[in-house]
Amino acid sequence: NVFESVDINPERITLEITESMVLGNISETIKKMQALKKKGIKFAMDDFGTGHSSLSSLKKLTS
Secondary structure, eight states: OHHHHTTOOGGGOEEEEEHHHHHTTHHHHHHHHHHHHHTTOEEEEESTTSSSOOHHHHHHHHO
16 A cells, blocks of 8 residues: 555545546546545545536546
8 A cells, every 4th residue: 555655644634637638538536536545545526517517427537
């Protein structure tokens, strides 16, 4: 586990992602985000609403 090897608590990490990055392949992105979320990592979305996203897309990411 990389977090243990560098003595970092994953709950202290927030990854910033952009709307376009998420919508490129939303199903694959959700899988990866869920795996990281299980480790305690949080996400912040940058530039939401500047492209073609919708609140329904955002809801998929938060579940």
